[in-house]
Amino acid sequence: MRDDIRWPPEWPRALDARFGAPVAGTYRTCADDFVVEECLGFEPEGLGEHLWLWIEKRETATSDVVRQLARLCDVGPRDIGYAGMKDRIAVTRQWFSVHLPGREAPGDLEVQLAERGFRVQRVTRHPRKLKRGVHRGNRFTLRLGGPVTTDAMLEQRWQAIVEGGVPNYFGPQRFGSDGRNLFRARDLLARGWRKRDDREGMLLSAARSFLFNAQLAERLAAGQWQSVLDGDVMMLDGTQSLFAVETRDAELEQRLVDGDIHPTAVLWGQGGSWAAAEAERLEQRALEAWPGLCHGLERAGVKAARRALRVRLGETRIQRDANAVTLEFTLPSGAFATAVLRELMDEATLDFRSLPEQPSDSATRGESP
Template identity: 40%
Template sequence: MNQVSYTPDWAYAWSGPLGQCSFKSLPDDFIVEEELPFVPDGEGEHAYINLQKTGENTDWVAGQLARFAGVKRSAVSYAGRKDRHGITRQWFSVWLPGQDSPEWSELNSDVLEVIDATRHGKKLKTGALKGNRFIITLRDVGVSHELLEERLNQIATQGVPNYFGTQRFGHEGVNIDRSLLMFSGSFKAHRNKRSIYLSAARSWLFNQVLSERVGQENWTHYLEGDIPGFQDSGSLILRDHDEDLMARIATGEVSLTAPMWGRGELLSGADCRKMEEEIAARNLLLCEGLEREGLKQERRAIRLVPVSMGWHWLSDDSIKLEFSLPKGCFATAVLREALECIEGRFDENTAK
C-alpha cells in the first residue's frame, strides 16, 4: 500500500514561530462567530436560530434543537461544524412548515444561549457561509511585544499559506490512515465518516503541494502555468495573465491556487502542473481513491490574508487577536506563523 508518513511539518512562510504560547486554556480564549452571506428575511417555513455553545459539538446541538422542537433530526441543518473546544456562535435552521416557532429561549443553559431567532424561506445549507470571525486569546506568550507585533503586521499585510489545519486529519493523522485503508478496500467506512476521510485525503494532498511551494519560496509568485483565483469566493481566473493581474497577485488581492484532487485534468500547465503531478505521483493511492469516489478536480487559494486583523495586549504575556477568514479557512494557519501554540484543553466542567 502507498504509505503516507503523517508528519505535519509543512513549510513556514515567515521563518517559523517566534516562541511558544498557551492556546485554548479557557473556553473564552477561542471564540468563533459565523458570518452568513445573507440576512434571514423574517418569514418562511424555516426557523433560524443563532446559538452560542460552549464545550459542545455542533451535531449535539442540532439534536437538542430537534428534540426541543419535536421534529426529526433531518429537519435541522447548519452551515458547518464548529470546534467543540471553545465558544462558538453559529446559525441553525429548523424546518417547521405550518408551525409557529417554540420559545427558543427555553433552551438556554450553562452551555447554550440563544442570541437571535427569526424565520427564512429556505433551509440553511452546508457551506452557506461568508466566513468566520475569530476572537482568540493567547496566554504565556514567550516573546517580546515588539517582535510579535512586527510578525503580526507581516501576517496582516502579506498573509500566510492557506493550509488546512491539523484537526482536519484527526489525532496523529488517523483520518489519513483510514482513507488509505478505505481506498485499498481493506476498511469499510461508515457512511457518516466517509466524507470526513475523503476530505482529509484531499486536504492532505493540497497541503503537500502548498508546502512545496512555500519551501521553494514561490507561493506568492507566479509560476508558468499557474491558475490565479480569489480566497473569498473560490472563483478562478482563466483569462490571459497580463501585467495587471500580476500586480494584483503581488498585492495579495488575487491568490495563486493548488489542486483539490479529483477526476479530470489539472487546470494548471507548464512548470506549475509538473510540480503538482510530481507530488500526485508520490501519493497515487490517495489520488486514485479520490478519483474513484467521483470527486472532481477543483482548486483552492494558497494564500490567506486575514480580514480586519487587530490585536491588543491584555497583560505582559497575554494578547487578544481578532480577524475574519473566508469559509473553510483555519485560524491555526494564521497562528502557526507567529507562535507555537501549545493547546491546553480547559476543564469542560468549568463551562457547565
Template identity: 35%
Template sequence: MADGVQAIRLPFLTPDLPGIGGRIKAFDEDFLVEELPRYQPCGQGTHVYFTIEKRGLTTMAAVAMIAKALGRPARDIGFAGQKDAHAITRQALSLEHVDPARIERLQFARIRVLSVSRHTNKLKLGHLSGNRFAIRVRDVAAGAADRARAVLAVLAVRGVPNYFGPQRFGVRGDNGVIGAAALRGDYEEAIRNVLGRPGPFDRPPISDARRLFDAGQYEKAAALWPAGFTGMSRVCRALARTGGDFRAAWLKLDLPARKFYLSACQSEVFNRVLAARVSGLDRLLTGDVAYKHNNGACFVVEDAGLEQPRCDAFEISPTGPLPGRRLTPAQGEPGRIEQSAIEASGMSGGSFHAPDGMTLHGERRPLRVPLADPSVEPGRDERGDFVELRFTLPPGVYATSVTREVCKE
C-alpha cells in the same frame, strides 16, 4: 501507525520572524468564534432562524441536543458551518415549521439562544461570509504582543497559508493514508490503519482494542471499543463474520466517514503542494491555475508577468489541487509540483474512482487567503497574562493557519 500527514513538514511563511510560543485553548473562553452571515433573515417565511452561543460542544452535538428537545430529526436543522468544540462559538441555525417561542424557551447548560427571526429558506452549508476570531494565547514569551503584530502585518499583506489543519487528518494523523489506500482498493491497509496499529496517542481501552485487532481477535476488539465508537465495533464484527473480508468491512463504515477519509487524502496532496510553494505563495507562475477571490472562478495563467499585478492586489492567487476527475490541472512547473505531491500521497495512477463506487470530483483551492481586521492586545484576567489575537477569515479557513505562524508551534 502508518506514516501519515504528520510526517509532512509544513513550512512557515514567516520563518524569520520569532514566534510567541504559549498555549492556545487552555480554556473554552480563550477561543471565541463568531460566524458572519452571508445574509440576514428577512423576518418572514416558514423557516425560523436562531443564533446560538455554545460552549465546549461541537456543532453536531448542539444540533442533536436542540433537535431532541424539540422532538425533531437532527437533519431538519440547518447550519452554515461547523464550529470548534473547545471554544465559545456563535452561529445561526434554522428550523422550518416551528413556533419561535419554543426556540426562545430552550434552555441548556452549554447552549444559549441569542436571537430568533424568520426567513424564506433553510440555512445550508456555506451560507456564511466568514468567521471572526478572538484567541487568547497564554504563557507567551517576553515581547509577545510586538512579535505577534509583526507576523500579522506580513500575513495581512501576503496572505495566510491556506493549509488544512491537523483536525482534518485525525489525532493519529493518518486519515489521508487511509483514504489513499481505499482509493487504490487496498481495503486491508485502510482498515488496519482505522482499527489497528496502536500509536502514541492511543490510550486504553482504544489501544487495547487495536492490539486485539492486530492479533486477529476481532470479536474481542469489538467489545473493547468505547460507546462513542460504534462504527469501529461494527467493522470488527463484520470481519469476524466474514472471515476477514476487508472490502465488506470497509463498507460497514458510515458513508460520511468513508467520504471524510477520501477528502483527507485530497487535503494531504494540497498541503504538500502548499508546503513546496509557501515561500512564494503570492507569486504566480506560468501554468498556474489562478483563483479569483471575488467570485471563486479559476483560469489558467498563460503569462505570469502579465497577471502578477492582480495577484499583488489580492484579486487573484495561485491554487493547489484537491485531486479528482474534474480537476483543471496546472501546467509547466506548477503541474510538476502537483504531480509529485499526488504521487507522494499514494494517489498515483490517475484513478479517482474508488472500487466501492465513490468518486473524487476534484477542485482547486487557493494557496493563500486574506486576513482581515487583525489586531493584538495584551491582557490579564484571573487566570494570568495573555495576548489576544483578533482577526477575520473567509469560510472554511482554519484559525490554526494564523496561530501557527504567530506562535511558531
C-alpha cells in the same frame, strides 16, 4: 497501494525564512480564549418554512446542537441546517435552521436549549434551509499565553501576515488525533470507499485536505506560494471564480500583490488538476508520492475542485496586556485560524500532532469539500 504516510508532516511555515522559527505559546487553555462568530453575509428574510436561530454555545460541538434541536423540535437531523462546524473548545456563535413548515417551534424551546447550555440570541424565519459553506466567513478573538506574549518580533510577524496573508493550510483538526482520520482514509480508499463507512465524507475530506497541504508545502519550499506561474489557475479574492494563466505578466503579478487574485492548488478528484506548464509540474511533484490517495478519490467519484493557496485576514487587531496577547481578525469561509497561529508561535497542536477527531473549524465547509 498503501501510501507511506509519516506523521506529523513537516509542512513549512512562510515567515521562518524572514524571522526565524517562532517562539512557544499557548492558546485555547479555556473556552474563553477562543471565540468564533459566524459572519453570514446576508440577513434572513423573516418569513418562510425554516426557523433560524442565532445560538451561542460553549465547549460543545456543533453536532450536539443539531441533535438537541432535532429532538426538541421533533424533526430529523436532516431537517437541521448550519453553515459550518465550529470549534468545540471555544465560545462560538452561529446560525442554525429548523424545517418547520406550517407549524411553530415548541413554546419553551429557548428555555430548553438554555438548560442545555445553548443561549438563543435571535430567532427569525427564512424560506430556505441553511446550507454548508454559505456563510461569508468567521470572526475570531484569540487569547495567547506563554513566552509568545513577550516575543519582541510578534508585532512584526503579525504585520507581515496582515499585509501578505498566510498559507491557506487545512488545519490539524481536519486530520484527527495523530493523523488518525488520514490513516483511516488511506485504508478505506485502498479497499474502495463506501458511503456507509464514511457517511459524512469526513475521511474523503481528510485525504483531499492532506493532498492540498502537500501541494501548498511544495510551493512554499520553492518560494512560489505567492507567485504567478505559467499554467497557474488563479482565484478571484472573495469568490470561487477561477481563470487559467497561460503566461504570467506584470499586470497579473500586480493583481497578486494587491490581493485581488490568489494562486490555487487542486482538491483532488475526478477531472484532474486543470493546471499546466510550471504550475502543473509543481503539483505533480507534490502528488506523485500519494498515488493510492489520488486513485482512491477518483474511484470514490469525488469531483476535482480548486482552493486558494493564500488567505488574507480582515478587520485585524492585536493587543498586549500583562499576561496575554489578544488577536482579532476575520477569515473567509473555509480558512483555519490555526493556519494563522502557526505563523506566529510554536505549539504542538498547530503542527498537526494531537487534536480531537471531530473536524472543527472555524471552517468546515468552506473547509471545503
